[in-house]
Amino acid sequence: xxxxxxxxxxxxxxxxxxxxxxxxxxxxxxxxxxxxxxxxxxxxxxxxxxxxxxxxxxxxxxxxxxxxxxxxxxxxxxxxxxxxxxxxxxxxxxxxxxxxxxxxxxxxxxxxxxxxxxxxxxxxxxxxxxxxxxxxxxxxxxxxxxxxxxxxxxxxxxxxxxxxxxxxxxxxxxxxxxxxxxxxxxxxxxxxxxxxxxxxxxxxxxxxxxxxxxxxxxxxxxxxxxxxxxxxxxxxxxxxxxxxxxxxxxxxxxxxxxxxxxxxxxxxxxxxxxxxxxxxxxxxxxxxxxxxxxxxxxxxxxxxxxxxxxxxxxxxxxxxxxxxxxxxxxxxxxxxxxxxxxxxxxxxxxxxxxxxxxxxxxxxxxxxxxxxxxxxxxxxxxxxxxxxxxxxxxxxxxxxxxxxxxxxxxxxxxxxxxxxxxxxxxxxxxxxxxxxxxxxxxxxxxxxxxxxxxxxxxxxxxxxxxxxxxxxxxxxxxxxxxxxxxxxxxxxxxxxxxxxxxxxxxxxxxxxxxxxxxxxxxx
Amino acid sequence: xxxxxxxxxxxxxxxxxxxxxxxxxxxxxxxxxxxxxxxxxxxxxxxxxxxxxxxxxxxxxxxxxxxxxxxxxxxxxxxxxxxxxxxxxxxxxxxxxxxxxxxxxxxxxxxxxxxxxxxxxxxxxxxxxxxxxxxxxxxxxxx
Numbered sequence: 001x002x003x004x005x006x007x008x009x010x011x012x013x014x015x016x017x018x019x020x021x022x023x024x025x026x027x028x029x030x031x032x033x034x035x036x037x038x039x040x041x042x043x044x045x046x047x048x049x050x051x052x053x054x055x056x057x058x059x060x061x062x063x064x065x066x067x068x069x070x071x072x073x074x075x076x077x078x079x080x081x082x083x084x085x086x087x088x089x090x091x092x093x094x095x096x097x098x099x100x101x102x103x104x105x106x107x108x109x110x111x112x113x114x115x116x117x118x119x120x121x122x123x124x125x126x127x128x129x130x131x132x133x134x135x136x137x138x139x140x141x142x143x144x145x146x147x148x149x150x151x152x153x154x155x156x157x158x159x160x161x162x163x164x165x166x167x168x169x170x171x172x173x174x175x176x177x178x179x180x181x182x183x184x185x186x187x188x189x190x191x192x193x194x195x196x197x198x199x200x201x202x203x204x205x206x207x208x209x210x211x212x213x214x215x216x217x218x219x220x221x222x223x224x225x226x227x228x229x230x231x232x233x234x235x236x237x238x239x240x241x242x243x244x245x246x247x248x249x250x251x252x253x254x255x256x257x258x259x260x261x262x263x264x265x266x267x268x269x270x271x272x273x274x275x276x277x278x279x280x281x282x283x284x285x286x287x288x289x290x291x292x293x294x295x296x297x298x299x300x301x302x303x304x305x306x307x308x309x310x311x312x313x314x315x316x317x318x319x320x321x322x323x324x325x326x327x328x329x330x331x332x333x334x335x336x337x338x339x340x341x342x343x344x345x346x347x348x349x350x351x352x353x354x355x356x357x358x359x360x361x362x363x364x365x366x367x368x369x370x371x372x373x374x375x376x377x378x379x380x381x382x383x384x385x386x387x388x389x390x391x392x393x394x395x396x397x398x399x400x401x402x403x404x405x406x407x408x409x410x411x412x413x414x415x416x417x418x419x420x421x422x423x424x425x426x427x428x429x430x431x432x433x434x435x436x437x438x439x440x441x442x443x444x445x446x447x448x449x450x451x452x453x454x455x456x457x458x459x460x461x462x463x464x465x466x467x468x469x470x471x472x473x474x475x476x477x478x479x480x481x482x483x484x485x486x487x488x489x490x491x492x493x494x495x496x497x498x499x500x501x502x503x504x505x506x507x508x509x510x511x512x513x514x515x516x517x518x519x520x521x522x523x
Numbered sequence: 524x525x526x527x528x529x530x531x532x533x534x535x536x537x538x539x540x541x542x543x544x545x546x547x548x549x550x551x552x553x554x555x556x557x558x559x560x561x562x563x564x565x566x567x568x569x570x571x572x573x574x575x576x577x578x579x580x581x582x583x584x585x586x587x588x589x590x591x592x593x594x595x596x597x598x599x600x601x602x603x604x605x606x607x608x609x610x611x612x613x614x615x616x617x618x619x620x621x622x623x624x625x626x627x628x629x630x631x632x633x634x635x636x637x638x639x640x641x642x643x644x645x646x647x648x649x650x651x652x653x654x655x656x657x658x659x660x661x662x663x664x665x666x
Contacts, residue, residue: 009613016615019605020598027594031568032575060552060559062572069576080555095557102558129558258575 035061036209041107041125042195044170046182049122050221052194054107054214057127063212067256073497073520097141100134103127103169109194111221123174123183134171138164154184199268203251206266206511208465211253218249252514257463260499260519264465266511273308276301278507280467285358285376285430287452288442293360294478296451299470302353342395348388352431353377360451362438368482374434374442382426389424389433396422407444459519460500466515469506476501476518497521530663533656538604540653541623545597547646549630562646563593592626596650599623603657610660620657627654 037056045052056063071079084094092098104127112121128134135157139146144159156165156172163180165172167187174180185191194200200216207214252265283298310317310330318329327333337346355378361371379385390412393401397414404411406425413423413436421436425443432442441447451457457473476498499519506513545563552559561569570590574583599619606616627650634643643651 019601023597023601024594031564032571060556060569065572084555099558
């Protein structure tokens, strides 16, 4: 072999290695990506359902793989086999009777709901692997006698209380004849489908497309069904500033990830007056409370939110207090509440909370009646905060307040009407208020590891599907232990592996979202 | 077609058959995954999803080996396609061809063990045909 041929051979070998690496990279990357759930069933659902509930039926998807693993961690032994065996015990063969239904997604929808005459329309729609076999299974197992009907060129089967049709790859099971005909109308294009509704599309785009369960709800249809379209109720909701969230369509997804289950909800409406509280942020006070805090609540801009709510709804609130009979208007009620605390107006206290505010509680003796709790809040004006807090503490004190210097900070303590010692101190730009022991520990920073640095908290925050806004964190294992009298052995397998949970509200990209996660430990 | 023409056609077909077969069905899922049909491509992905579950070292390693072995079919198919015109000249052709043969033999053994003697799913059948064609060309082409 000549030198030129040898060099050429080396070049070709390098090129082949590059080809192998490129194919490997592309296949490994693209094949492992989380698969999206294509909600084909929404193409057959009428455009105005009150409720649309869809399920991911691809059991090989990343969601189901993670879900089965999490169920195993919760104590189930080989849940896939258990599921199959349970059905087999009931005479249902998975391969023949269940597998034909698993074509990727299945849904239930409900519309025309009216509680006054107990009327309801709806259907179950299943994207099938084998729709013909799925239809046979339902016909055989229902025990009904079906007669063949035709509508708009589509054949369907009338079983009295059940109506069946095969539309493409989908099996439709409707609860009444008109629901079946509506689905057929949607399938033939005579009526618009849910998939074509802009609110549905935008909510679908806002939420993750990889999930176990997807729920779409048109709250307006629900309130119409329950309250018969009560205009006064709708007006009241709108006036309260919650109308946008309460009456517009919303959607939610529930999913599974390696470390836990998550959920996320979004609404078409804007957060409105409560928007300042839902600003995305990183909570700084988590690093100022002990790692064994079982409950940690964090919010922001409470004063600004109150100002906006009051500004927009003062008339309605005035009316409310007048109708209650105790006060002539809102201002009078606020003044009375303030005077109870030794203030001119309760707004003096509310106005202190113009930045981040957190509440934390922990149970050092594992006794739920002996909680240690603190409120930590940013303060813009330390002198004003001291004046307000002195008034609040004095109003509930059994004896004269006493002061103490902790870690260079002057703290004030009182024994309140219940006999518990409470206190507060102002450290730099924030205030700490709570049970004496807790407030002292937070100011002195002598509580050991902090929550913000705790692995369990960090893991739970990391798994959140959205940014944090106003949220509550729960150390589920600790709280369960408290309810069991602090005895870990009393917890069952599932309770032992539950770790942290977060319930969160945030406004992102102009959309109000509720999200949450519960993490599950390795066994 | 002459014997020489057939031999050339066989050489040229091995790679594309293996590549196309990689993206077509290889197997039905076991148990509750009976509704799922897996191609070589989706098997690599499914094994990847299982790997993300913090499995034991042994299971994790086993899954990596399985993923790379299946991925090897796509790489071997590509090499066969690229090197078919110069199959005598570069060792990569023989290497990838024998890889296909060994893989197809192993897949056949696993398939027969699992389902008995049945026609394999289309994608896997194409990979086996590609391997058989490669073997055929090795025996019939003079060196």
